Amino acid sequence: MKQWRTACPLNCYDVCGLTVTVNQNKIVKIEGDPSHPITRGKICGKGKLLKDRLNDSKRLLYPLKKVDEKFIRISWDQALDEISQRMLDVREKYGPTAILHSYDYASGGLLKGLDQRFFNFFGGMTEVIGSLCWGAGIQGQLYDFGDSLSHDVEDIKNANVILIWGRNITTTNIHLLPFILDAKKSGAKLIVIDPINTGIAKKADLHIKIQPGMDGLLALVISKIIIDNGWHDMDFINKYSIGFDELRKEIGKLDIEKISEEINVEQKLIYDLAYMYAKQKPVMTFLGLGMQRYANGGNSIRAIDALIALSGNVGISGGGVQYANLAVGRSFNWKELLRVDLRKEYRTFKRPSQADEIINAQNPPIKIVFVTRSNPITQLPNQEKTITSFEKIETKIVIDMFMTDTARLADYILPTTSVFEEEDIYYGSMFHNVIRYGPKIVEPRGEAWSDLKIWTELAERLGLNGFKKNSEEYFEIALKPLDKYGIDFKTLKENGQLRLPVPSIPWQDKKFSTPSQKFEFYSERAKKEGLPPTAVISYPKESLQVNPDLNGKYPYNLLSIHPSKSLHSQHHLLVRKEDSKPWIIISKTIATEHKINNGDLVQVFNERGFIIGYAKVEQKMNEKTIVIEEGWWRDSDASVNILTSNQLSDMGNGSILYDCAVMINTLPRK
Numbered sequence: 001m002k003q004w005r006t007a008c009p010l011n012c013y014d015v016c017g018l019t020v021t022v023n024q025n026k027i028v029k030i031e032g033d034p035s036h037p038i039t040r041g042k043i044c045g046k047g048k049l050l051k052d053r054l055n056d057s058k059r060l061l062y063p064l065k066k067v068d069e070k071f072i073r074i075s076w077d078q079a080l081d082e083i084s085q086r087m088l089d090v091r092e093k094y095g096p097t098a099i100l101h102s103y104d105y106a107s108g109g110l111l112k113g114l115d116q117r118f119f120n121f122f123g124g125m126t127e128v129i130g131s132l133c134w135g136a137g138i139q140g141q142l143y144d145f146g147d148s149l150s151h152d153v154e155d156i157k158n159a160n161v162i163l164i165w166g167r168n169i170t171t172t173n174i175h176l177l178p179f180i181l182d183a184k185k186s187g188a189k190l191i192v193i194d195p196i197n198t199g200i201a202k203k204a205d206l207h208i209k210i211q212p213g214m215d216g217l218l219a220l221v222i223s224k225i226i227i228d229n230g231w232h233d234m235d236f237i238n239k240y241s242i243g244f245d246e247l248r249k250e251i252g253k254l255d256i257e258k259i260s261e262e263i264n265v266e267q268k269l270i271y272d273l274a275y276m277y278a279k280q281k282p283v284m285t286f287l288g289l290g291m292q293r294y295a296n297g298g299n300s301i302r303a304i305d306a307l308i309a310l311s312g313n314v315g316i317s318g319g320g321v322q323y324a325n326l327a328v329g330r331s332f333n334w335k336e337l338l339r340v341d342l343r344k345e346y347r348t349f350k351r352p353s354q355a356d357e358i359i360n361a362q363n364p365p366i367k368i369v370f371v372t373r374s375n376p377i378t379q380l381p382n383q384e385k386t387i388t389s390f391e392k393i394e395t396k397i398v399i400d401m402f403m404t405d406t407a408r409l410a411d412y413i414l415p416t417t418s419v420f421e422e423e424d425i426y427y428g429s430m431f432h433n434v435i436r437y438g439p440k441i442v443e444p445r446g447e448a449w450s451d452l453k454i455w456t457e458l459a460e461r462l463g464l465n466g467f468k469k470n471s472e473e474y475f476e477i478a479l480k481p482l483d484k485y486g487i488d489f490k491t492l493k494e495n496g497q498l499r500l501p502v503p504s505i506p507w508q509d510k511k512f513s514t515p516s517q518k519f520e521f522y523s524e525r526a527k528k529e530g531l532p533p534t535a536v537i538s539y540p541k542e543s544l545q546v547n548p549d550l551n552g553k554y555p556y557n558l559l560s561i562h563p564s565k566s567l568h569s570q571h572h573l574l575v576r577k578e579d580s581k582p583w584i585i586i587s588k589t590i591a592t593e594h595k596i597n598n599g600d601l602v603q604v605f606n607e608r609g610f611i612i613g614y615a616k617v618e619q620k621m622n623e624k625t626i627v628i629e630e631g632w633w634r635d636s637d638a639s640v641n642i643l644t645s646n647q648l649s650d651m652g653n654g655s656i657l658y659d660c661a662v663m664i665n666t667l668p669r670k
């Protein structure tokens, strides 16, 4: 028996420290590593299932090629010879941008990002930009602060009030919970703003069941009450911000009574929130990502940032707005790792709307797609369109471990290793600043190769001189900028983990990274990019206010939230029985209106399609909301992205996955 320290690679806030026990080249146990300062020895079921994922009988172990609609096993030589020849032909005839690199961030491993390096050495590609995940909010924070940074988790103990604004902590960010509960025990108040009755809402002193997509309006009306009462922080506003008067003008237009009704928050509660933000400081606000997956999502984040700034909660211990922590990922030397300078031709498609862009692409059309670190058929919005677009591409190459909905469409499937079969450095940019080294612990199963080995072997065949380095060389390059803090690969490997030197209380010196170096209630950059320069009054695209006709037919808002037992689509095969269906959670009002009982088979639909699941009636949630977990594969009849729209959010090329009007009815039981 031997024990190893490593990290969970799943695309999750927490990036837990793991201890892995091995017996005769077989992993027998995965536990939390108590030495991790944030995750402290606890892990979730998804982390424990990494063992089963590695050993699963359905794991892809050999390169596959589709011949006459069937997959046959081929050798790595044949796969790489054929793929590299096809790449050369396409580059010769159409240029490198006829190849689409469609990827996401399924693994927190540093070396996983080198797929981009490969395509840069190749001379370019068409690449997806923007984000299904957090794009609109990131861009909003860039306008306001010039960056997106979070406080050290430990600073939560200095908060007087903790406000969880649309983050499903007990499912998506479980290691934040003990910090919140400790602070609560010491007297901090806990408020949750979320349309649904999440685990953290159940623990809160106050749960506000807001109408989805209306958070920006809530923030603006809270700000109005603060300003009307003269509670705003004039010292911060005068010395460290610009554009307050312009924002105040917009806020002046608000009719509190009307908005209170539209957003489903009583005026008394809006007043209480205003008092709390201004008079019970410091207030520490945690934003989730769900609330910005709307057509007005970036604007919502900007309105919340403005509220936190004008109430004097920015740059103070126990305060701040925690959305992302971009400083973590930026610590590495990506410039030298990726070598963007080598690209000769380059084109971008927006990640959420890539299906439209593939369908419409000319000069050149897309001839080859490489899918890595993602499962776009299941996870991209407007699934039918995604399928149509992929079917149009002559050569589809998917690198994965399982026969996903995307892999099924492929012409070549290249089997990749799982976390414990390769070495890497693991980090995340959503929460804490701890990075971990993960050694290779067991030999890869079958003929699975690490992503890096796949890119390296392909690069050899394509004659991409200079691409090849070994892992250690890459780690050394990556960590070079941290030399001055005494962080290098040797120390990381010896210690197993290190904390990156990122600010523990961002903006404490009130010097912002915006062009004006101030907090920008008014952003000239936003204006130049065709957007309103301040946060404004704005509604979701499929809302009653913007599209009453659509809303008449489809009066409910569908929230396709992240699954509790799976990381998106990744654990589908492991945790869901064949033929099983998800719960579709509906409010009591919807249940009564449509005579739906607990356990009824129901269909949720809109013009894009329908999905099927079992109804679960919930008393304490927003009454016009329906909730389902995303990530179910197509064989379940419940792959929710059949229903979602692939339009873009207001900024940052973000998705509008939750801006989704639907209707529901019951189905006869099979």
Ligand SMILES: Nc1nc2c(c(=O)[nH]1)N[C@H]1C(S)=C(S)[C@@H](COP(=O)(O)OP(=O)(O)OC[C@H]3O[C@@H](n4cnc5c(=O)[nH]c(N)nc54)[C@H](O)[C@@H]3O)O[C@H]1N2
Pocket (backbone or CB within 6 Å): 011, 012, 013, 133, 165, 166, 167, 168, 169, 171, 172, 173, 193, 194, 195, 196, 198, 210, 211, 212, 213, 214, 215, 287, 288, 289, 290, 291, 292, 559, 560, 561, 562, 563, 564, 565, 566, 567, 568, 658
């Ligand atoms: N178990 C598990 N954990 C995960 C993941 C996973 O798939 N499974 N995925 C990881 C990834 S990639 C991400 S991006 C994060 C996401 O982490 P979160 O942001 O916590 O998760 P989401 O499911 O996107 O949505 C969070 C909450 O937003 C609420 N919400 C939706 N719309 C609105 C709104 O308009 N206003 C307000 N106030 N609330 C709203 C939902 O009801 C839900 O409770 O989770 C990470 N962690």
Ligand SMILES: Nc1nc2c(c(=O)[nH]1)N[C@H]1C(S)=C(S)[C@@H](COP(=O)(O)OP(=O)(O)OC[C@H]3O[C@@H](n4cnc5c(=O)[nH]c(N)nc54)[C@H](O)[C@@H]3O)O[C@H]1N2
Pocket (backbone or CB within 6 Å): 011, 104, 105, 106, 107, 112, 132, 133, 134, 372, 373, 374, 375, 376, 379, 380, 381, 399, 400, 401, 402, 404, 416, 451, 560, 561, 562, 567, 568, 569, 570, 630, 631, 640, 641, 644, 657
């Ligand atoms: N309706 C709806 N849709 C959503 C969301 C939502 O809330 N609602 N959330 C969105 C969000 S926040 C995100 S981040 C995206 C996530 O979108 P994806 O990243 O596409 O989702 P995953 O299901 O995690 O799929 C990752 C795939 O990569 C594979 N994989 C894992 N590790 C590796 C590796 O090391 N190398 C390679 N080559 N492959 C690997 C896995 O086996 C899996 O098939 O989904 C988005 N889609």
Ligand code: SF4
Pocket (backbone or CB within 6 Å): 008, 009, 010, 012, 013, 014, 015, 016, 043, 044, 045, 046, 047, 048, 174, 567
């Ligand atoms: S999925 Fe998240 S919480 Fe679970 S073990 Fe991995 S990093 Fe930790």
Ligand SMILES: [Mo]
Pocket (backbone or CB within 6 Å): 132, 133, 134
């Ligand atoms: Mo995400």
